[in-house]
Amino acid sequence: MEEMKQQIIQEVDGLADELYTLSKQLYENPEIAFQEYQSCETISSYLEGKGFEVERKAGNVETAFYAKLPGQETRPKLAFLAEYDALPKIGHGCGHNLIAAASVGAGIALSRHFEGIDGSMVVVGTPAEEGGGGKVMLIDAGVFDDVDAAVMFHPGSRNIVGSGSLGRIKFTAEFFGKTSHAAGSPFEGLNALDAMISFFANIGLLRQQLRDEARVHGVIKHGGEAPNVIPDYTSAEFYVRALNRDYVDVVYEKVCNCAKGAALATGTEVKITNYPLRYEPRKRSFELESIFQGYMEEFGLDIEEPEPGRMGSTDLGNLSQKLPAIHPNLSIMDTDIAGHSVGMAEATMTPRGQKAMLDAAKMLALTAYDYLSSKDIQAKVAEEFQRS
Numbered sequence: 001m002e003e004m005k006q007q008i009i010q011e012v013d014g015l016a017d018e019l020y021t022l023s024k025q026l027y028e029n030p031e032i033a034f035q036e037y038q039s040c041e042t043i044s045s046y047l048e049g050k051g052f053e054v055e056r057k058a059g060n061v062e063t064a065f066y067a068k069l070p071g072q073e074t075r076p077k078l079a080f081l082a083e084y085d086a087l088p089k090i091g092h093g094c095g096h097n098l099i100a101a102a103s104v105g106a107g108i109a110l111s112r113h114f115e116g117i118d119g120s121m122v123v124v125g126t127p128a129e130e131g132g133g134g135k136v137m138l139i140d141a142g143v144f145d146d147v148d149a150a151v152m153f154h155p156g157s158r159n160i161v162g163s164g165s166l167g168r169i170k171f172t173a174e175f176f177g178k179t180s181h182a183a184g185s186p187f188e189g190l191n192a193l194d195a196m197i198s199f200f201a202n203i204g205l206l207r208q209q210l211r212d213e214a215r216v217h218g219v220i221k222h223g224g225e226a227p228n229v230i231p232d233y234t235s236a237e238f239y240v241r242a243l244n245r246d247y248v249d250v251v252y253e254k255v256c257n258c259a260k261g262a263a264l265a266t267g268t269e270v271k272i273t274n275y276p277l278r279y280e281p282r283k284r285s286f287e288l289e290s291i292f293q294g295y296m297e298e299f300g301l302d303i304e305e306p307e308p309g310r311m312g313s314t315d316l317g318n319l320s321q322k323l324p325a326i327h328p329n330l331s332i333m334d335t336d337i338a339g340h341s342v343g344m345a346e347a348t349m350t351p352r353g354q355k356a357m358l359d360a361a362k363m364l365a366l367t368a369y370d371y372l373s374s375k376d377i378q379a380k381v382a383e384e385f386q387r388s
Helices: 002-014 016-028 037-049 096-111 134-140 192-209 245-266 286-298 316-320 342-347 351-372 375-387
Strands: 053-056 065-068 077-082 120-125 149-151 154-156 167-176 215-222 233-242 269-274 329-331
Touching: 002 016, 002 096, 002 351, 016 037, 016 096, 016 351, 037 053, 037 065, 037 096, 037 120, 077 096, 077 351, 096 120, 096 154, 096 351, 134 316, 149 286, 149 351, 154 351, 167 192, 167 245, 192 215, 192 233, 192 245, 233 245, 245 269, 286 351, 286 375, 329 351, 351 375
Parallel strands: 077 120, 077 149, 154 329
Antiparallel strands: 053 065, 065 120, 167 233, 167 269, 215 233
16 A cells, blocks of 8 residues: 555656646636636546546536546545635735646546555536635535545645634625715705615624624725715625524524614615525535545645635535545744735746646645545544534
8 A cells, every 4th residue: 555655656756847847727718616617627637637537527517627537437436626716916825736737647546556446536626616616516526425435635824734714605785875966955865875885884883792703804895986975885795704503594694783773874775685595604524534634645745724704615525524634734834924915826836846846746635545445434424424
């Protein structure tokens, strides 16, 4: 078995130049959620060149794909998850170009050393993680119905085995008022911008009564047309987050009341529209994480505990509620560089970022190998998932 693992590591090393090129292509051609046509095709074509059968538009999602080895259908089945959507105006400031390259590299390396494995693996292209919920769509379409476990990594500023994530509701708030001249007859108008500002202020006051885990944040998308016109329409997009699904609902109701109060105070009307896909909190698979942690230690990485309160949301949370999944972080940058920044995007193409991507590919492949080649590990992972 140890010889096989060394061969897997060597396979990833042999792919280093190609994986660097792949991550660079994604970096230089960033595409936002549901617009990842070129990225999806680049990855799909690369996998086909390595012997995979690739189903494009998996789950009827335009920029998703499902890659498998010919004839492989047996269970258990493990999925390597590739994300590749970028952020508006920032590019790959969340490092999805590295996530895709690492999962693809892991899948290719493992595909060449399947001796003694009674199971199968796939590489799944999951678009629109940044707010679009691509994995949720694929879940609803049944893409993961015969998958038993899923693995991916995420770049960041620390080496972290695992952490939770926040559940999230996304919604828009629209206020409707009445226009009038802002100087000549402001008293005849109903100010939708005042309503929006009041809504934000109400949320600010609400935060004192929320648990520390809760997060509420928004951005005004439309604030009016001209300074001398009382705005009759404003809109904003918001996220409501919390660790517990039920508490997300509690906070969301309170935030909606903040909007209703703002409308009442300004004589305007408010409309709340939910985005249909919500993100669930992440359910951790400690059994799978412990395998990955062992390789982090073997590779000489300094492992840190997750910092309390520093969590975002991901559609992997939804998948982790359906099947065991891991989402470890590997450091590509110093802690003074923020996530979702141009600095993080640039860090993905540094030697440090590329090394982390290759390390991740190796550790994901090795973790998958351990899982697929051991019925004992499979049983422990499944038992823990059912119990938690």
